[in-house]
Amino acid sequence: QQQVKQSPQSLIVQKGGISIINCAYENTAFDYFPWYQQFPGKGPALLIAIRPDVSEKKEGRFTISFNKSAKQFSLHIMDSQPGDSATYFCAARGGSGTYKYIFGTGTRLKVLA
Amino acid sequence: NAGVTQTPKFQVLKTGQSMTLQCAQDMNHNSMYWYRQDPGMGLRLIYYSASEGTTDKGEVPNGYNVSRLNKREFSLRLESAAPSQTSVYFCASSHDRLNTEAFFGQGTRLTVV
Numbered sequence: 001q002q003q004v005k006q007s008p009q010s011l012i013v014q015k016g017g018i019s020i021i022n023c024a025y026e027n028t029a030f031d032y033f034p035w036y037q038q039f040p041g042k043g044p045a046l047l048i049a050i051r052p053d054v055s056e057k058k059e060g061r062f063t064i065s066f067n068k069s070a071k072q073f074s075l076h077i078m079d080s081q082p083g084d085s086a087t088y089f090c091a092a093r094g095g096s097g098t099y100k101y102i103f104g105t106g107t108r109l110k111v112l113a
Numbered sequence: 114n115a116g117v118t119q120t121p122k123f124q125v126l127k128t129g130q131s132m133t134l135q136c137a138q139d140m141n142h143n144s145m146y147w148y149r150q151d152p153g154m155g156l157r158l159i160y161y162s163a164s165e166g167t168t169d170k171g172e173v174p175n176g177y178n179v180s181r182l183n184k185r186e187f188s189l190r191l192e193s194a195a196p197s198q199t200s201v202y203f204c205a206s207s208h209d210r211l212n213t214e215a216f217f218g219q220g221t222r223l224t225v226v
Contacts (some may be wrong), residue, residue: 009153034214043117043203043217044156089155091215099144099163099209100171105155 003027004092006104013111019077021107023090026071030092034101035064035075038087047088048075080111115139119204119218126194126225134189134221136204144207145187146215147171147179149200156203162187163209194225 005024013019025033034049050057050064050073057064063076077084090104120135138145147159148171158171162181176198178190187206191198201222207215 006155036217041220043205043219045217046214049214091156098161098169099207100158100161100169101146101205101207101215102158102172103148103156105153 003102004090004104006090006107008107009105010108011110013080013109015080015082015111015113017080017111019075019080019084019109019111021075021088021090021109022072023074023104024070024072025092027092027094028071030094030102032093033064033066033073034091034093035062036089036091036103038089038106044089077109080109082111082113085109085111117204117206117216117218119202119221121221122219123222124224126191126223128195128225130194131190131192132194133191134202134204134223135186136188136218137186138204138206138216139185140206140208140216141184142206142208142216143184144209144215145181146205146207147177147187147189148203148205149173149198150203150220151200159189159202194223196225199223199225 035047036044037047038044048062061078066073088107094100117138145162148156157173160179161169204218205215
């Protein structure tokens with residue numbers, strides 16, 4: 001059972017455009033929602049994260065929008081750059097006394113120069 | 114600051130062989146994790162350890178065993194490797210009381226022939 005569903009699987013954006021990646025979750029006990037960025041041959045690294053009591057968080061060109069009632073959250077990359085080309089994973093950390101991180105299936109982003 | 118260190122980085126096994134993947138973190142984190150990454154499947158949790166001496170199954174535990182030797186080290190063992198276990202394996206750790214991110218190692222690329 002996929003507890004965190006991520007879309008799209010791949011995304012091609014022109015330089016300067018906006019990249020949008022969406023995730024939906026099922027478990028209302030999740031208490032922390034990070035986004036990870038992964039370059040080829042490397043481990044995932046935290047990009048930005050949000051807690052469910054906040055509707056939006058912005059760090060530079062990266063913004064998380066969070067809709068608790070819809071159980072959805074999304075990553076927006078403004079002014080996308082070729083250096084942003086990577087695989088992005090959303091994740092949710094289990095509440096109810098556990099700290100397991102459940103990941104989405106990933107989105108491969110390619111930003112064209 | 115080493116962070117999360119995994120060994121080996123690459124390994125080729127024959128079907129039926131056994132091996133142990135090693136992971137160590139130097140950040141005094143409580144929780145440690147083993148994930149496998151397969152194309153189109155994202156990061157799937159194999160096993161999780163909330164503290165020394167405790168382990169919990171994740172989404173795909175079959176064919177694996179783990180050992181949380183101490184707070185620093187969390188090993189993953191394949192007793193009888195199968196081609197279906199060909200994957201990239203990532204170890205991660207997090208300090209849950211501080212509600213911080215999970216940090217990942219650089220991964221182990223395992224091929225079972």
